[in-house]
């Protein structure tokens with residue numbers, strides 16, 4: 001097999017430059033630039049890295065972005081107060097609370113307080129519920145699974161009628177990914193920590209989405225020849241040859257690639273698409289706001 005790389009980095013760069021152009025036209029037409037505020041709570045280095053990647057993308061595109069940092073022992077009432085303020089701020093079109101939260105904070109309450117129009121992560125229970133129900137249209141779809149779907153579409157990978165296997169059932173990736181594939185008429189199986197015979201189920205997959213958070217967990221003999229592998233994993237493993245002492249790997253063992261028809265690499269696959277989809281969700285949120293509000 002001669003597998004083809006799905007280039008998430010290049011695709012994300014194309015999408016980002018389309019958004020940048022659109023933003024400059026909107027600003028020239030007299031609209032305020034799309035604005036996003038990110039709440040970063042605690043001192044996790046992975047969260048800080050993700051947030052700074054998001055901020056860099058916002059700055060490059062011409063969004064107004066603001067990061068508000070809180071210590072890991074912040075009082076929940078302070079977050080609630082800030083979210084209420086941001087919900088009514090006309091210059092903020094998107095609000096994002098970086099997850100995971102410190103354990104004393106109630107994630108369900110906090111994500112549920114963001115107005116659904118500004119929920120650029122798509123994590124609000126109403127947006128997720130609408131994604132799950134036929135005949136409903138969510139305001140926004142979570143960025144990582146949306147980015148995976150966008151890659152499948154841009155690379156013309158057939159979905160309808162195909163077997164899709166999603167490894168992982170998180171609210172952020174696994175569940176919305178399975179729903180998006182179902183909405184595209186795939187036959188979807190979700191595997192999780194209690195699933196028996198995961199390798200056997202993976203071998204049925206025309207599309208395999210790995211979002212289980214375990215370094216190089218998916219092995220070569222789990223792949224159906226010609227399948228598409230979408231690797232959402234972002235795991236750091238020790239590597240003495242690197243200055244940092246570690247390197248990033250996905251959930252799929254690279255030995256599996258040449259059995260596949262197409263695959264996303266790590267890094268440079270799904271990761272950049274997550275950021276691009278956040279930019280797209282924020283732009284869409286601002287466009288809806290411009291359409292409903294007189295702000296001259």
Ligand code: GUN
Nearest residue numbers: 096097098099100121143
């Ligand atoms: N933590 C890991 N991925 C995400 C994401 O897409 N959004 C937020 N808010 N937190 C995350």
